[in-house]
Amino acid sequence: MxxxxxxxxxxxxxxxxxxxxxxxxxxxxxxxxxxxxxxxxxxxxxxxxxxxxxxxxxxxxxxxxxxxxxxxxxxxxxxxxxxxxxxxxxxxxxxxxxxxxxxxxxxxxxxDANAAALGELWQGAGKGCSDLVMLTLGTGVGGGIICQNRLIEGSSGSAGEIGHITIDLSNQFQCSCGKKGCLEAIASARGLTNLAKVLAKDYQGSSSAYQAFMVSQTIDAEKLIKAARAKDDFALRIFDEFTKYLGLACSYCANILNPDRIVIGGGISNAGTYLKEAIENHYQHFVFQPIKDQTQITLAELGNxxxxxxxxxxxxxxxxxx
Amino acid sequence: MxxxxxxxxxxxxxxxxxxxxxxxxxxxxxxxxxxxxxxxxxxxxxxxxxxxxxxxxxxxxxxxxxxxxxxxxxxxxxxxxxxxxxxxxxxxxxxxxxxxxxxxxxxxxxxDANAAALGELWQGAGKGCSDLVMLTLGTGVGGGIICQNRLIEGSSGSAGEIGHITIDLSNQFQCSCGKKGCLEAIASARGLTNLAKVLAKDYQGSSSAYQAFMVSQTIDAEKLIKAARAKDDFALRIFDEFTKYLGLACSYCANILNPDRIVIGGGISNAGTYLKEAIENHYQHFVFQPIKDQTQITLAELGNxxxxxxxxxxxxxxxxxx
Structure with missing residues (x-):
């Protein structure tokens, strides 16, 4: 063959x-x-x-x-x-x-984001599904959408721009696209640093993640999630905001498209089940309840x-x- | 034939x-x-x-x-x-x-919401298009989605639940679905009354729409939009919130699906161009800029x-x- x-x-x-x-x-x-x-x-x-x-x-x-x-x-x-x-x-x-x-x-x-979605559908986290949304969390936030085994490309090839939905109406965060309040300005590697800057302003608690941030002024996703897992207070607050907005974005995808799976991929998704469960908790709160158990959040399986x-x-x- | x-x-x-x-x-x-x-x-x-x-x-x-x-x-x-x-x-x-x-x-x-979307695609506002999202504004908010001439039904038949996306995180408004902050609890006929209740609390201006609301405690969509058009201050404030959330919801549909058209239908859409342009102004502010001119907002044409x-x-x- x-x-x-x-x-x-x-x-x-x-x-x-x-x-x-x-x-x-x-x-x-x-x-x-x-x-x-x-x-x-x-x-x-x-x-x-x-x-x-x-x-x-x-x-x-x-x-x-x-x-x-x-x-x-x-x-x-x-x-x-x-x-x-x-x-x-x-x-x-x-x-x-x-x-x-x-x-x-x-x-x-x-x-490339669409390619990753199709790959997961064929051989990864979406195997056996016909409808899938993939969110790729890295430097930015990418999206790929498949409905009834077909890639959704949109009328001018721009479908799946989930990273640029305006999700924070208080407009605190400038996105690289020129707009303010985009998902990508909150829920990406860059977004973690944006969140830390805002939360650090009035921070009063005890946290080694906070002290490290005050020195470097930047957040490393892997370290931040590790610190949150170890119950560092400052890291937990950032992680909770980060996963809240991702859960909200997943709920939008679920309400609009009701796919079998929403697959979380990209470098940040290496944090695994701890990240997935936090996103899922927020998602289940925000999503239209009859869809809650139909559209499931899952981690990508194929990596690179x-x-x-x-x-x-x-x-x-x-x-x-x- | x-x-x-x-x-x-x-x-x-x-x-x-x-x-x-x-x-x-x-x-x-x-x-x-x-x-x-x-x-x-x-x-x-x-x-x-x-x-x-x-x-x-x-x-x-x-x-x-x-x-x-x-x-x-x-x-x-x-x-x-x-x-x-x-x-x-x-x-x-x-x-x-x-x-x-x-x-x-x-x-x-x-x-029925999907049927209306297909009808507009075939003979109405979406004639000649392959990708369309329809929002039906009535007692509630319905949604129908068509991609590449196919109806998107979702894995359990619940795609298009755009009325139940959680769009107001301050959770002021209870929706009939049990959740708080749904688009439908703001941007429907019922939603107008919800908005009026909140805005009336601290209202200090001069407005006959406000006076009428204080008596009836309910908002009639047609009268409200007419009053806004006549520059009644209270009515304008409600209308602006109403169209802001609709513009935001349209931007979500555009970013995710990039359809040719987002068609606004249902009883409230009889308000015509005045309503459409207000939604459009907010939409253009919120949407991913490269999509702005590709995915257009338009009024339904087929009515019943x-x-x-x-x-x-x-x-x-x-x-x-x-």
């Missing part, structure tokens, strides 16, 4: 994998992302790596069903990518056109492989006409 | 129509909803009316593609309806099974016909295998 070439393009490295139609990763490797020279070298380098790999494996393009790729930025209908600032692709960059000129295989490309598996799955879906 | 029988079941009346596959209403009539005797008579009465109509028109069931129906309540996978309290269908009522026993035609049934057209369209979609 034909295999799939899957690519997960990131700001510092490109992950490439050969994936079976059953979702097994047969071979996986990575290379640095060549983002210098306005990002002109990124795609040629990936193509070269794929062609060498096929030679090394003594395979031909006919052994493959096609290529699926996940990329940062906005994906346009013609397979160009724009607004991927860390790749230096500010204006539309014709990724699909370059691939199709060099490799004679079907090619699909999607946004979600993106490549999702890119491969999209290719499989398109080629099988779904 | 075969025609479609479309039914819009409401708490006080049932609208029935014969609809062409192009979306023209060929004939339309209505009858009272027989909700006494635990609602057991509702479906038989509708079936009888349809059979008489076919005799009157000298037509046979073979002249029809099928029957599409919209109903209040939760629609279960087997075509039963539950939780339709104003029909006295509390436990699952086997609507589809009764129809199929009596009339040998394909039958589909959906929630949205439900029957949507029910007919669902049947057409199902029978044409879409």
């Amino acid at each position: 034909k295999k799939i070439i899957a690519i997960d393009l990131g700001g510092t490295s490109v992950k490439i994998a050969i994936v079976s139609q059953q979702g097994q990763i047969i071979e996986k490797w990575s290379l640095p992302t060549m983002s210098q020279q306005k990002g002109q070298l990124i795609v040629p380098t990936i193509i070269e790596a794929i062609i060498s790999k096929l030679e090394e494996r003594k395979e031909r393009v006919e052994d493959y069903l096609g290529i699926g790729m996940g990329s940062p930025g906005t994906i346009l209908k013609d397979g160009s990518v724009k607004g991927a600032y860390n790749l230096n692709w500010v204006n539309p960059h014709p990724v699909k056109a370059i691939f199709q000129q060099e490799i004679n295989l079907p090619f699909v490309i999607i946004n 492989d979600a993106g490549i598996l999702g890119a491969g799955y999209l290719l499989l879906l398109k080629e099988s006409g779904k | 075969k025609k479609i029988i479309a039914i819009d079941l409401g708490g006080t009346s049932v609208k029935i129509a014969i609809v062409s596959q192009q979306g023209q209403i060929i004939e339309k009539w209505s009858l009272p909803t027989m909700s006494q005797q635990k609602g057991q008579l509702i479906v038989p009465t509708i079936i009888e009316a349809i059979i008489s109509k076919l005799e009157e028109r000298k037509e046979r069931v073979e002249d029809y593609l099928g029957i599409g129906m919209g109903s209040p309540g939760t629609i279960l996978k087997d075509g039963s309806v539950k939780g339709a309290y104003n029909l006295n269908w509390v436990n699952p009522h086997p609507v589809k099974a009764i129809f199929q026993q009596e009339i040998n035609l394909p039958f589909v049934i959906i929630n 016909d949205a439900g029957i057209l949507g029910a007919g369209y669902l049947l057409l979609l199902k029978e044409s295998g879409k």
Whole structure:
């Protein structure tokens, strides 16, 4: 049975994998992302790596069903990518056109948050589900939505911008998008520092997390969650605000879409069950009660492989006409 | 070409129509909803009316593609309806099974808010669009969601519960669902009275709307919006809060789904452009800026016909295998 070439393009490295139609990763490797020279070298380098790999494996393009790729930025209908600032692709960059000129295989490309959602649906926390929302908690907050096994892309490709819902009407926090009060300005790695700044103003209790923050003026997500777990008072207050807004955002997704699962992924989700349960407690308070037990919060399972598996799955879906 | 029988079941009346596959209403009539005797008579009465109509028109069931129906309540996978309290269908009522026993035609049934959304997509404010969210502002707040021409029903049929998102964290307003702070407890006909009660507490200005409210202790949506338009101070303050929360809810739908249109319908939407523009102003402030001009707010166009057209369209979609 034909295999799939899957690519997960990131700001510092490109992950490439050969994936079976059953979702097994047969071979996986990575290379640095060549983002210098306005990002002109990124795609040629990936193509070269794929062609060498096929030679090394003594395979031909006919052994493959096609290529699926996940990329940062906005994906346009013609397979160009724009607004991927860390790749230096500010204006539309014709990724699909370059691939199709060099490799004679079907090619699909999607946004990396959507790829992660599809990956979790296929082989991870959403296995067996048809409806899933994925929230990726890292430097920012990403979102991917799947309804009835289809990716929801929206009329201009901007669906899933859950990180930029205005969730704090008191507008205390400036977001990188220019707006104030976004979920991302509270419930991301950066958001933890924002929360700490506000809570530190009138803080009177006893806390080593507070003392550390007063020195560094920045919050490390992993350390903060560890301190909260150890019942540090200042860390617990930040953690409670952080998970409150995430629980609220999950309740919005549940009320609007009623998916089987809301999957929490990204670097911060490595905090595991302690984080999940805190989000869940807030979520269950905010959500429309008949949905409470129908739409469940769960942790991502695939880690760094979600993106490549999702890119491969999209290719499989398109080629099988779904 | 075969025609479609479309039914819009409401708490006080049932609208029935014969609809062409192009979306023209060929004939339309209505009858009272027989909700006494635990609602057991509702479906038989509708079936009888349809059979008489076919005799009157000298037509046979073979002249029809099928029957599409919209109903209040939760629609279960087997075509039963539950939780339709104003029909006295509390436990699952086997609507589809009764129809199929009596009339040998394909039958589909959906929630009335979803039917209205499909109707507007087919023949109204969403004509030519593939992605649409509809908000119905009446006694409560209903929601219907369509992505890529498909109705989003959710994993347990509860998608579109936009009226029950927790939008006011200060929890001032009790909702009929048992939760506090729901959109419906603010941005519905009932919600206007809730807002007036809170704003009246410390109100000091000069306003005839305020004086009228102090006597009646209730707000009539039409009069309130008229007073706001005439720059009555108290009415304007209520109207601004009301439209602020609606604009915020629209921004959530836009950020999450990025539809072509968010369609505002229901009785309150008769206030027209004045209402639409106020919601839009708040919406544009809250929404993720790249989506602002992509997802547009618009008024519903079909009024009371949205439900029957949507029910007919669902049947057409199902029978044409879409």
